[in-house]
Amino acid sequence: MQVLKFGGTSVANAENINKAIDIIATAAQRGPTIVIVSALGGVTDALIEASQRAAAGDETYREHLQAIEQRHLDTVKALVPVANQSAVLSAIKRRCNELDAICDSVFALGELSPRTQDRVMSFGELMSSQMVAARVQAASLRCQWLDSRELIRTNSRFGAAEVDFAVTNQQIKNLITESEQQVYLVPGFIAADAQGATTTLGRGGSDYSAAIFAGAVHADVLEIWTDVSGMMTADPRLVTSAKAIPHISYKEAMELSHFGAKVLYPPTIQPVMQLGIPLWIKNTFAPADHGTLIEVDSPPNHTIVRGISSIGSIALLNLEGSGMVGIPGFSKRLFGALAQERINVILITQSSSEHSISVAVSSTDAPRAKTAVDEEFAYEIASNKVEPLRLETGLAIVALVGENMKDHPGVSGRMFGALGHNGVNIRAIAQGSSEKNISTVIQSHDVRKAINVLHEAFFQTEYKQVNLFIVGAGNVGSKLLGQLAQQQDYLLEKLRLQLRVIAVANSKKYVINDEGLDLNTWQEELQEGEPMELTQLVANIQARNLRNAVFVDITASAQVAECYAALLEKSISVVACNKVACSSAYANYANLKSLAREFNANFLFETNVGAGLPIIGTLNDLLRSGDVVNRIQAVLSGTLNYVFNHYDGTSSFASVVQRAQDEGYTEPDPRLDLSGTDVMRKILILAREAGVVMEMDDITNDSFLPASCMEGDVAAFYEQLAVHEAHFRQLYEQAAAAGKKLKFVARYENDKAAVGLQQVGPEHDFFTLQGKDNVVLFYTNRYVEQPLVVKGAGAGADVTASGVFADMIRAARV
Numbered sequence: 039m040q041v042l043k044f045g046g047t048s049v050a051n052a053e054n055i056n057k058a059i060d061i062i063a064t065a066a067q068r069g070p071t072i073v074i075v076s077a078l079g080g081v082t083d084a085l086i087e088a089s090q091r092a093a094a095g096d097e098t099y100r101e102h103l104q105a106i107e108q109r110h111l112d113t114v115k116a117l118v119p120v121a122n123q124s125a126v127l128s129a130i131k132r133r134c135n136e137l138d139a140i141c142d143s144v145f146a147l148g149e150l151s152p153r154t155q156d157r158v159m160s161f162g163e164l165m166s167s168q169m170v171a172a173r174v175q176a177a178s179l180r181c182q183w184l185d186s187r188e189l190i191r192t193n194s195r196f197g198a199a200e201v202d203f204a205v206t207n208q209q210i211k212n213l214i215t216e217s218e219q220q221v222y223l224v225p226g227f228i229a230a231d232a233q234g235a236t237t238t239l240g241r242g243g244s245d246y247s248a249a250i251f252a253g254a255v256h257a258d259v260l261e262i263w264t265d266v267s268g269m270m271t272a273d274p275r276l277v278t279s280a281k282a283i284p285h286i287s288y289k290e291a292m293e294l295s296h297f298g299a300k301v302l303y304p305p306t307i308q309p310v311m312q313l314g315i316p317l318w319i320k321n322t323f324a325p326a327d328h329g330t331l332i333e334v335d336s337p338p339n340h341t342i343v344r345g346i347s348s349i350g351s352i353a354l355l356n357l358e359g360s361g362m363v364g365i366p367g368f369s370k371r372l373f374g375a376l377a378q379e380r381i382n383v384i385l386i387t388q389s390s391s392e393h394s395i396s397v398a399v400s401s402t403d404a405p406r407a408k409t410a411v412d413e414e415f416a417y418e419i420a421s422n423k424v425e426p427l428r429l430e431t432g433l434a435i436v437a438l439v440g441e442n443m444k445d446h447p448g449v450s451g452r453m454f455g456a457l458g459h460n461g462v463n464i465r466a467i468a469q470g471s472s473e474k475n476i477s478t479v480i481q482s483h484d485v486r487k488a489i490n491v492l493h494e495a496f497f498q499t500e501y502k503q504v505n506l507f508i509v510g511a512g513n514v515g516s517k518l519l520g521q522l523a524q525q526q527d528y529l530l531e532k533l534r535l536q537l538r539v540i541a542v543a544n545s546k547k548y549v550i551n552d553e554g555l556d557l558n559t560w561q562e563e564l565q566e567g568e569p570m571e572l573t574q575l576v577a578n579i580q581a582r583n584l585r586n587a588v589f590v591d592i593t594a595s596a597q598v599a600e601c602y603a604a605l606l607e608k609s610i611s612v613v614a615c616n617k618v619a620c621s622s623a624y625a626n627y628a629n630l631k632s633l634a635r636e637f638n639a640n641f642l643f644e645t646n647v648g649a650g651l652p653i654i655g656t657l658n659d660l661l662r663s664g665d666v667v668n669r670i671q672a673v674l675s676g677t678l679n680y681v682f683n684h685y686d687g688t689s690s691f692a693s694v695v696q697r698a699q700d701e702g703y704t705e706p707d708p709r710l711d712l713s714g715t716d717v718m719r720k721i722l723i724l725a726r727e728a729g730v731v732m733e734m735d736d737i738t739n740d741s742f743l744p745a746s747c748m749e750g751d752v753a754a755f756y757e758q759l760a761v762h763e764a765h766f767r768q769l770y771e772q773a774a775a776a777g778k779k780l781k782f783v784a785r786y787e788n789d790k791a792a793v794g795l796q797q798v799g800p801e802h803d804f805f806t807l808q809g810k811d812n813v814v815l816f817y818t819n820r821y822v823e824q825p826l827v828v829k830g831a832g833a834g835a836d837v838t839a840s841g842v843f844a845d846m847i848r849a850a851r852v
């Protein structure tokens with residue numbers, strides 16, 4: 039014997055019912071089948087509405103009843119072959135006449151008792167089950183319709199009646215005998231008391247009916263046919279990659295259902311759970327899908343966590359006070375006061391200091407809870423032994439569920455780490471010693487982010503989604519977007535990283551798309567974007583509260599650099615190609631680094647020195663391993679190295695600088711390169727990363743640039759370069775005459791840094807430095823005579839973009 043239950047959407051109309059019929063026919067071939075059906079989707083609510091209108095003296099109840107009747111008659115006509123229609127049409131008509139008469143009485147009396155309400159509601163299941171029975175019979179299956187009021191006996195608590203299992207099981211066994219029929223069709227949700235009055239089974243009623251029948255006949259299986267393909271690993275409205283859970287134990291299913299997986303209402307499955315009858319949740323609209331099979335034992339599981347559940351609209355009640363410590367009876371009184379008010383406690387936590395107890399309840403219960411608890415502890419509050427109950431609202435619970443968690447240390451560590459990295463503050467935690475459920479109370483606005491982060495952390499098949507906000511789409515920015523477009527598939531496949539560019543901005547426009555921009559058309563989209571308004575963009579980024587968020591600054595703008603703190607404070611990582619922040623006042627640099635630590639975000643700026651070369655990373659590695667940097671010697675300007683490698687007087691100095699700019703080596707403002715400021719910034723950043731407190735003003739700059747070159751705008755700068763051609767030529771010729779080359783060198787030693795132009799001879803490490811290359815020599819406690827050298831292309835949009843790319847991946851993978 040097997041029991042199949044079809045919910046309201048599965049029998050909402052003739053088309054859906056026909057799908058259910060196919061499923062029933064297939065099941066009937068396997069063996070005798072009991073089928074329980076809900077009312078047609080929406081009918082129970084319509085019945086309640088009609089009867090309440092009648093009770094309120096509103097004559098429009100008749101129109102509602104008329105609509106209910108018409109819907110059923112229409113469904114029969116579309117569902118049942120004409121030859122079989124008349125019997126079921128007249129059965130529906132009779133039911134509707136009876137219903138009209140009841141509602142007329144309600145109207146006349148102006149009263150709707152719970153008993154009458156149950157009676158009215160019963161018509162939904164009575165009519166749907168008779169229609170489905172007629173259709174099953176038309177499919178040439180031996181099918182008997184049974185009235186569950188003759189089978190399920192309850193007490194007289196109308197609205198949520200309690201089942202008398204002894205009588206019920208006997209009645210079901212008497213009426214349902216395996217041999218006689220292929221299909222028994224019964225209405226769900228309804229029952230009757232000892233006097234024969236109609237009762238209903240309350241929340242989850244039809245599931246409960248199905249479980250009662252399955253338990254009574256010791257069914258081989260109970261199948262709940264619904265409109266989803268089983269219990270999901272997380273709420274699919276919040277997690278797009280949520281998947282159906284193929285196998286789950288009863289205990290896990292209860293934990294998941296309790297916390298918001300709406301497919302099952304736990305109390306309803308008790309009758310089958312006690313007998314160990316497998317319960318299979320299947321999708322009427324995708325019957326080939328496996329669905330979720332719920333069994334007694336936890337089935338083989340490759341994932342530690344079976345599912346993630348969430349429950350919204352939570353309030354936290356905090357009872358605190360030194361007067362509670364070591365005194366028995368406080369918690370009893372707290373829970374007693376809540377029970378007195380019939381307030382359901384969802385989560386409890388108390389630390390071993392016993393100084394406070396936190397209790398989560400539904401936020402609708404919170405005001406009553408506050409009054410009740412404050413009254414209970416009025417004496418203790420007045421005598422300052424405890425504080426008045428503190429209430430926090432706007433909260434939600436997110437929980438990991440899985441029986442395997444108990445065998446795996448570190449699950450909670452991973453959970454809290456993943457949440458912490460995303461700035462999700464945990465207000466309270468609860469874990470029972472069975473370790474099947476770890477619950478956290480968090481802010482409601484963090485729920486989507488939290489569930490997604492946890493889903494990524496605990497389901498191995500999952501990609502980690504990384505949300506990028508890219509500000510600056512010039513030379514380097516465009517190259518980066520091109521590299522991203524090219525690498526997206528690779529990253530997905532090899533690193534399981536799904537990089538999505540949510541926003542791109544330049545100084546004029548910004549474009550933002552929550553689903554991720556199309557990287558083949560971002561230019562066109564940006565042109566059509568919103569006018570750029572930095573504070574608005576930052577507010578937009580913060581408000582989105584996306585997980586694994588990384589802000590990428592590829593501008594040279596001080597305003598953009600000023601936004602980092604506000605982003606890091608929201609646990610949004612910052613990847614800066616822009617050098618302004620790290621070369622600003624030391625206090626600001628140090629603050630950003632400490633904010634990153636405090637809010638579990640990354641602040642990465644490898645391309646600030648040497649573009650894509652691994653210079654800052656190498657320095658950090660040296661220090662982490664306990665080495666000490668004593669001296670740095672470096673060529674850190676790609677532009678200046680290019681200029682002095684190419685200038686020999688045959689073309690003007692200005693034209694060589696212009697070439698460097700055209701090649702994309704210079705700063706957006708090339709005066710920063712030529713004045714040596716860019717190199718000062720870089721040696722400053724290296725000194726700071728080496729642990730030295732230093733400001734820009736502490737660095738000596740022996741500039742070779744005549745002061746007048748820095749007096750106007752960029753156009754005037756080029757004009758002044760031309761004016762001073764003789765000066766540059768002289769610099770070159772003096773060096774050449776001595777068999778030397780000009781190199782703009784940065785030095786750091788004994789907490790002091792200096793930059794300036796030097797003539798270097800063939801014996802010098804820098805003499806052969808080609809093109810736009812950079813080189814850094816680290817002299818440390820371990821690299822004493824032969825320095826650790828990092829050398830290579832130190833400017834250029836492509837190499838810089840790949841350095842930014844690498845920082846983004848670092849930020850994403852933590």
Ligand SMILES: NC(=O)c1ccc[n+]([C@@H]2O[C@H](COP(=O)([O-])OP(=O)(O)OC[C@H]3O[C@@H](n4cnc5c(N)ncnc54)[C@H](O)[C@@H]3O)[C@@H](O)[C@H]2O)c1
Pocket residue numbers: 509510511512513514515543544545546570572592593594595597598615616617645646648649702703704705706832833834835838
């Ligand atoms: N070119 C290189 O080799 C190299 C190497 C290392 C670091 N960098 C750094 O990369 C950054 C960008 O260099 P680039 O060559 O791509 O410059 P670029 O001038 O080509 O691009 C700068 C981009 O930033 C945008 N922008 C400027 N101010 C903005 C603001 N307030 N808000 C939004 N967008 C703004 C501009 O519209 C433009 O899209 C600079 O900080 C530079 O120091 C460049």
Ligand SMILES: N[C@@H](CCO)C(=O)O
Pocket residue numbers: 645646647648649674675676677678703704705711716832833834
């Ligand atoms: N303008 C810079 C780019 C790299 O930071 C240079 O020329 O070195």
